[in-house]
Amino acid sequence: MEIPSFDEVARFHGHRCPGLALGYRAAEAGLAELSVSRPADEELVCIVENDACGVDAVQYAAGCTLGKGNLIYRDYGKHAYTFLDRRTGKAVRVSQRPEFSSGRIDPRASELRAKVNAGTATSEEQREYRSRSDQVIAAILSMPAAEIFTIRSVSEKPPEEARIFSSVPCARCGELVSESRARICKGKVVCIPCSEEYTRGW
Numbered sequence: 728m729e730i731p732s733f734d735e736v737a738r739f740h741g742h743r744c745p746g747l748a749l750g751y752r753a754a755e756a757g758l759a760e761l762s763v764s765r766p767a768d769e770e771l772v773c774i775v776e777n778d779a780c781g782v783d784a785v786q787y788a789a790g791c792t793l794g795k796g797n798l799i800y801r802d803y804g805k806h807a808y809t810f811l812d813r814r815t816g817k818a819v820r821v822s823q824r825p826e827f828s829s830g831r832i833d834p835r836a837s838e839l840r841a842k843v844n845a846g847t848a849t850s851e852e853q854r855e856y857r858s859r860s861d862q863v864i865a866a867i868l869s870m871p872a873a874e875i876f877t878i879r880s881v882s883e884k885p886p887e888e889a890r891i892f893s894s895v896p897c898a899r900c901g902e903l904v905s906e907s908r909a910r911i912c913k914g915k916v917v918c919i920p921c922s923e924e925y926t927r928g929w
Contacts, residue, residue, distance in 0.1 A: 730755060730765050730788045733868060740783040745829035745860065748867040749806065749875065750781020753821045754788040756872040757810035760819040760880075765790045769797040772811040772885050776803040796889025811885045818883040821876045832863045897921055 733751050737743045754773075758764065763771060765788065773791035775782050775798065782800075785791055785808060791798040807822035830837035836859035842848040843856050872878065894903040898915035910922035 730758060733864075736784050736787045739787045740780060743861070743864055744780055745863050745867060746780035747784050748864045749823065749829070750779075750784030750808075751788055752867060752872055752875055753781060753806075753808045754785045756876055756878055757808060757819055757821050758789060759872075760821075760878055761810055761812045761815075761817055763812055766797075769795050769888055770813050772797045772799065772813065774799040774801060774809040774811070774883070776801050776805040776807045778802070779806070781806065781808075796886075799886060809881060809883055811883055813885050813888075816885075818881050818885075819878060820881045820883075821878050824875060824877055827875050829863050829867065832866050833859050836860055836863050 733743075733748065736751055737747060740747050757773070758771075761771075765771075767790070771789060771791060773785050773789055775785060778800065782798075786793075786798060789810070791810075793800070805822065807820060809818060809820045811818040836856060839848060839852055839856035839859065843853055848856065867875065890907075892905045892907045895906050895909055895916055896902070897904050897909075897918040899912075899917050899921035902918060904916075904918040908919060909916050910919060911917075912922045
């Protein structure tokens with residue numbers, strides 16, 4: 728089983744960070760557990776439960792993307808990833824262990840990250856943070872996956888393969904909208920934003 732290197736993933740994402748390394752290791756663990764390689768198309772599906780940096784690693788390393796329809800996003804705020812092999816029906820859930828955190832690897836790096844993100848870090852602290860962050864990333868990339876994640880087989884029904892729908896013009900704004908997302912408003916076909924003139928504030 729071979730996946731793109733972490734450096735390739737970092738170029739895709741735009742920077743190196745511990746969160747990206749965690750997503751990379753999750754993808755690596757999921758593919759290894761299912762004994763599959765990075766798919767050419769939609770053979771593998773991943774359900775992600777967060778929208779953090781690690782999801783970019785899953786997209787690039789595991790070949791699961793929104794555009795292909797084999798990346799499913801569930802907004803649960805959990806560092807958990809479920810990988811499903813359409814060919815075998817097998818599925819595995821890779822979730823971050825409660826006792827693991829990058830902050831425990833190097834508490835000083837977490838302290839500096841807060842200052843860097845707040846814009847209050849000195850130049851020296853910024854350099855120190857980058858150095859420490861690289862060490863945290865190296866630790867995540869080298870430690871056993873079982874120390875980072877709980878990895879277990881699960882029963883999960885794969886979603887249907889991606890479908891291509893026709894587009895229709897919105898009667899209000901004129902923009903094209905997939906017919907699967909169109910709404911009927913006062914007898915006319917409209918897009919979701921144009922249909923939301925009535926709301927109860929939810």
